[in-house]
Amino acid sequence: xxxxxxxxxxxxxxxxxxxxxxxxxxxxxxxxxxxxxxxxxxxxxxxxxxxxxxxxxxxxxxxxxxxxxxxxxxxxxxxxxxxxxxxxxxxxxxxxxxxxxxxxxxxxxxxxxxxxxxxxxxxxxxxxxxxxxxxxxxxxxxxxxxxxxxxxxxxxxxxxxxxxxxxxxxxxxxxxxxxxxxxxxxxxxxxxxxxxxxxxxxxxxxxxxxxxxxxxxxxxxxxxxxxxxxxxxxxxxxxxxxxxxxxxxxxxxxxxxxxxxxxxxxxxxxxxxxxxxxxxxxxxxxxxxxxxxxxxxxxxxxxxxxxxxxxxxxxxxxxxxxxxxxxxxxxxxxxxxxxxxxxxxxxxxxxxxxxxxxxxxxxxxxxxxxxxxxxxxxxxxxxxxxxxxxxxxxxxxxxxxxxxxxxxxxxxxxxxxxxxxxxxxxxxxxxxxxxxxxxxxxxxxxxxxxxxxxxxxxxxxxxxxxxxxxxxxxxxxxxxxxxxxxxxxxxxxxxxxxxxxxxxxxxxxxxxxxxxxxxxxxxxxxxxxxxxxxxxxxxxxxxxxxxxxxxxxxxxxxx
RNA sequence: UGUCCCAUGGUGUAACGGUAGCACUACGGAAUUUGGCUCCGUCUGUGGGGGUUCGAAUCCUCCUGGGACAGCCA
Numbered sequence: 001x002x003x004x005x006x007x008x009x010x011x012x013x014x015x016x017x018x019x020x021x022x023x024x025x026x027x028x029x030x031x032x033x034x035x036x037x038x039x040x041x042x043x044x045x046x047x048x049x050x051x052x053x054x055x056x057x058x059x060x061x062x063x064x065x066x067x068x069x070x071x072x073x074x075x076x077x078x079x080x081x082x083x084x085x086x087x088x089x090x091x092x093x094x095x096x097x098x099x100x101x102x103x104x105x106x107x108x109x110x111x112x113x114x115x116x117x118x119x120x121x122x123x124x125x126x127x128x129x130x131x132x133x134x135x136x137x138x139x140x141x142x143x144x145x146x147x148x149x150x151x152x153x154x155x156x157x158x159x160x161x162x163x164x165x166x167x168x169x170x171x172x173x174x175x176x177x178x179x180x181x182x183x184x185x186x187x188x189x190x191x192x193x194x195x196x197x198x199x200x201x202x203x204x205x206x207x208x209x210x211x212x213x214x215x216x217x218x219x220x221x222x223x224x225x226x227x228x229x230x231x232x233x234x235x236x237x238x239x240x241x242x243x244x245x246x247x248x249x250x251x252x253x254x255x256x257x258x259x260x261x262x263x264x265x266x267x268x269x270x271x272x273x274x275x276x277x278x279x280x281x282x283x284x285x286x287x288x289x290x291x292x293x294x295x296x297x298x299x300x301x302x303x304x305x306x307x308x309x310x311x312x313x314x315x316x317x318x319x320x321x322x323x324x325x326x327x328x329x330x331x332x333x334x335x336x337x338x339x340x341x342x343x344x345x346x347x348x349x350x351x352x353x354x355x356x357x358x359x360x361x362x363x364x365x366x367x368x369x370x371x372x373x374x375x376x377x378x379x380x381x382x383x384x385x386x387x388x389x390x391x392x393x394x395x396x397x398x399x400x401x402x403x404x405x406x407x408x409x410x411x412x413x414x415x416x417x418x419x420x421x422x423x424x425x426x427x428x429x430x431x432x433x434x435x436x437x438x439x440x441x442x443x444x445x446x447x448x449x450x451x452x453x454x455x456x457x458x459x460x461x462x463x464x465x466x467x468x469x470x471x472x473x474x475x476x477x478x479x480x481x482x483x484x485x486x487x488x489x490x491x492x493x494x495x496x497x498x499x500x501x502x503x504x505x506x507x508x509x510x511x512x513x514x515x516x517x518x519x520x521x522x523x524x525x526x527x528x529x530x531x532x533x534x535x536x537x538x539x540x541x542x543x544x545x546x547x548x549x550x551x552x553x554x555x556x557x558x559x
Numbered sequence: 560u561g562u563c564c565c566a567u568g569g570u571g572u573a574a575c576g577g578u579a580g581c582a583c584u585a586c587g588g589a590a591u592u593u594g595g596c597u598c599c600g601u602c603u604g605u606g607g608g609g610g611u612u613c614g615a616a617u618c619c620u621c622c623u624g625g626g627a628c629a630g631c632c633a
Binding site for chain 1: 560561562563564565566569570571572573582583584591592593594595596597625626627628629630631632633
């Protein structure tokens with residue numbers, strides 16, 4: 001797959017390329033993508049996936065999917081399976097699936113090595129004491145009274161920790177570095193804590209678990225990782241990452257940090273995402289409005305459009321807030337080329353063509369995709385009664401309204417010209433029917449006299465129209481920056497119109513053939529996907545992925 | 560009053576020390592059987608002060624602004 005921009009290479013790739021060129025790591029590239037299986041992954045994760053898997057792919061290397069399962073209290077197999085599915089859906093193939101827990105024994109042995117070397121010790125301070133002994137960013141920490149424990153005692157205590165002789169929180173194993181270090185991560189970081197918890201893979205074989213800092217770099221080393229690509233938030237951890245590897249004298253990967261992806265109108269913190277699901281603000285983790293991979297998948301975005309989006313966003317070390325519109329642009333760009341066109345009237349109003357014979361019928365041919373002649377065409381039945389969009393008619397049309405009005409002529413897409421002669425309304429003044437005449441000469445959409453019409457409307461034949469449910473989605477929030485909320489709550493910015501369900505829509509018969517997950521363009525409306533969960537055979541539920549660019553909406557000041 | 564990181568149009572991202580470019584957005588126009596697509600055009604940028612240099616977005620320095628770090632989370 002070619003995800004590379006022709007012009008310019010991001011700094012991560014530049015760095016990898018340089019290492020390859022210089023023969024560092026033997027010219028090899030080995031990466032890993034290390035999620036913690038404690039939740040569903042989202043678009044932010046997709047960037048990390050794209051980088052780690054993408055770079056390995058581009059440089060002829062390999063990438064492992066490694067679950068960083070060092071905290072049994074929050075992790076589960078359910079998430080392991082979900083994450084595998086999501087990565088695969090994005091289009092990436094892992095060299096193999098591995099787990100940090102596969103390395104627990106090796107990690108333990110290495111911890112023993114550090115203890116013997118006087119580089120680690122068992123601390124018996126309470127959690128609170130450890131915290132207060134750590135100092136603050138501006139004040140140095142203080143040594144624990146247990147810091148000078150003899151090696152033998154540390155060894156014995158550590159073994160007893162593993163043996164389960166102590167309750168949670170009574171002891172930890174710490175690296176012995178420098179309690180006055182200006183980088184807080186270097187102030188004797190915790191390597192192991194006691195957790196009598198059942199692990200989703202190792203069950204109850206362990207009751208001490210390695211921390212991220214202790215497990216991560218060493219796992220990378222075991223796998224022969226060359227470039228350990230992670231978020232900017234781990235920048236301050238790199239000195240510690242390097243320290244452990246140096247003490248052990250083992251394979252030493254290069255950690256490289258990139259900027260995480262933030263998008264306008266979207267919230268990506270796991271905690272808040274969870275809250276939205278639990279509070280019923282959205283309908284589950286795969287709600288089409290969610291930024292989770294499952295959500296954007298159900299919404300209808302394609303893996304290719306996501307990758308293209310990532311390419312266009314690029315990589316740097318600046319904190320960013322990307323315009324969500326860019327994702328939509330990428331989706332439209334792809335689907336414009338590949339999606340079939342379909343006519344669906346969202347809010348129908350009946351049109352009776354008074355000079356068309358009752359009971360008569362004729363067939364027009366409509367191109368499936370004007371951008372792709374090879375896609376061919378489909379037949380469309382036309383008759384005396386059809387539906388058009390209620391919005392496509394106005395009684396008192398403003399200056400630049402190019403659609404139907406009394407006395408005006410418009411084209412019905414792929415069919416003919418019609419002119420409106422009479423408006424029928426109910427007692428409440430609502431338009432119930434438009435009585436029009438058509439020009440038999442205009443069959444096919446043009447007339448011999450070459451006269452032009454300003455508007456072309458989509459329509460469906462009343463006799464064989466099929467009712468479909470259509471769901472329109474919009475931003476979940478009304479505020480662009482949902483990352484820096486200060487002391488405000490995300491619930492203050494919920495968009496009440498983020499989901500609209502239309503039940504009166506009428507579609508051309510062909511929509512019955514839409515398979516769940518299949519995408520199409522509803523002419524003049526936007527790109528839609530047949531919902532993967534709620535569509536039934538012959539009766540698709542259509543999710544709007546994104547609308548078409550709509551210069552009329554802008555000009556007329558509507559949404 | 561610590562360490563580390565960052566700073567180019569509205570947004571994102573380029574530019575061996577040598578013409579600040581590309582994309583998205585916005586706006587204008589052309590064309591149009593989708594008010595889509597396409598095509599053409601326009602607006603907006605190197606955070607500030609010093610220094611090095613023939614020449615600085617780029618190198619040095621100070622400042623300003625922003626961010627990360629005080630979990631036995633990752």
